[in-house]
Amino acid sequence: MSIVLSHSTALQLYRAPARPSSMPTFPQTARPLKTGAPQETDIARARTLLASYGVPDQMLETIDVLVSHQKERRRRAGVRCHVCAIELPPQSLVQLDAGIFAVDPRFCALLAAQSLSRLELVEYFFELCGSYALPFEEGGEYRDAAPLANVASLESFFRAMSGSRGATKALWAARYTRDGSRSPMETSTTMTLVLPKRLGGLGIRGVRMDRRIAIATSARRMTRRGCFYADVYIESARLLIEYMGMRHEEERRQVEDGERDNALDAMGYHVVRIWRWALFDKASYRRILEKICVQVGLRASRFPPDFADRQEELRRFVLRAWLK
Known part of the structure; x- marks a missing residue:
């Protein structure tokens, strides 16, 4: 084994648009990592490979690699070595090319x-x-x-x-x-629901994403669909929370959303819609979360005294990329 890409370099690998969809895994059984000191030729090959996957050049100026011993670390421009002296679980590395490996997503x-x-x-x-x-x-x-x-x-x-x-x-x-988020905005919404109250979240348990809901026979005449997928679903309250992005503003999509709501209502479900613009308005978003609290049965007495401040801090964190 020559080099193992890790840390921020591995993160960029998994965000690369042209990364191979399938890569061989290694090792087959648990074993210690065994590497040598990173060679300049291998680092150069890794840069070329990552660039071919679509990683920008400015993010390849320094390559992060794992080494198995302190003595294998090298202090040189363009490479950052991290010692990994523990036993690796099976399939914890992937092979990108001959002599070039990377840590797997886990x-x-x-x-x-x-x-x-x-x-x-x-x-x-x-x-x-x-x-x-x-x-x-x-x-x-x-x-x-x-x-x-x-x-x-x-x-x-x-x-x-x-x-x-x-x-x-x-x-x-x-x-x-949670598994199944389909966009950063869905992630932002769900984080505010599931994170603990001390961090500004509602601390709701039993939250699932991309939940399939089959249409009951009694509601099939109300919609053209055979099933729906809820962005966020809280089973204890039979509550669906839908993030409404720009595509939902289209007239045809609004008709479909109306049919969906009618069918779900007939089946005993509740729907809360969070429009994109409401996320960016402090008061609007707080009112939406208060409605969710009522539906789920969360009492105000269960929240810390400064919860409003913590909630706003969390909202600004999850939306920081759009609020700048």
Whole structure:
């Protein structure tokens, strides 16, 4: 094995639009990492490979790699070495080319816990377990992408690496992550629902995303659909929370949404719609969350005295990319 790409370099790999959809995994059984000192030729090859996947050149000026021993670290411009002296779980590395490996998405998530804040980590885990990838540059458009992991696989990996730096923090973040987010805005909305009250969230349990709801026979004449997929679903309250982006403003889509609401209402479900513009208005968004609290049965007495301030701080965090 020559080099193993890690940390921020691996993160950029998994956001790259032209990254291979399938990569061989390694090792087949648990074993310690064995590398040598990173060679300049291998670093150059890795840069060329990542650039071919669509990673911008400015993000390849410094390459992060894992090495198995302190003596293999090298201090030179363009490479940052991290010692990994623990046993690797099976399939925790992927092979990009001959002699060039990278940590797999679960391992990348664990390493992210070493540098990201708790809220940033939850946000990143939503992306890994969702069907989108964030852009490289601030202000760019996200793109559709297949999920790279799921919450169960992340938790299993973190437990297997329980002695590693960041494992406890990563397990905490996974507790508040949900599978199935389809956009950064859906992630932002769901984070405000599931995160604990001390961080400004509503602390709602039993929240699922992209939940399939079959249309009952009694409601089939009300809609052309055979089933619906809820952006967010709270089973205890039979409550669907829908994020309404710009595509929902189209006249035809509004008709379909109306049919959907009629069918769901006939089936005993409740629907709360969160329009994009409401996210950016402090008072509007607070009123929406208060309505959700009523539907779920959350009492104001259960929230800390300064909850409004914490809630606003969380709202500004999840929307920071759009509020600048």
